[in-house]
Amino acid sequence: MEELTVRLNLPRDLLGVLDVSETGLEKRIRELIAIELFREGRIYSGKGGELLGVSKWDFIQLLSRYKVPYFNQTPENLVAEVNLLETLLNTTEQ
Numbered sequence: 001m002e003e004l005t006v007r008l009n010l011p012r013d014l015l016g017v018l019d020v021s022e023t024g025l026e027k028r029i030r031e032l033i034a035i036e037l038f039r040e041g042r043i044y045s046g047k048g049g050e051l052l053g054v055s056k057w058d059f060i061q062l063l064s065r066y067k068v069p070y071f072n073q074t075p076e077n078l079v080a081e082v083n084l085l086e087t088l089l090n091t092t093e094q
Helices: 015-020 025-039 044-051 056-065 076-091
Strands: none
Touching: 015 025, 025 044, 025 056, 056 076
16 A cells, blocks of 8 residues: 655644653554544445554454444345345345
8 A cells, every 4th residue: 555644733732632652652543544534434444444454353453443234224225235135135035
């Protein structure tokens, strides 16, 4: 993946707010960006893991630590999707 280098000036007290050392700041900012992109629905968990250099499972665990739901569908929407998949599977089996 081609990378882009960005220079960003931040107030030093942000380290305390983020509860991170200066050496851990880049990793934390990457995590926050990936989490927010996932929350907005702009990337999937696999891409989030790729952006952070971790597995999809590790990214899902990171979402959990930040209390970001992995599934963001309502129960009704999930039931509707399962019903649709069952219908499609029954159609292809005939």
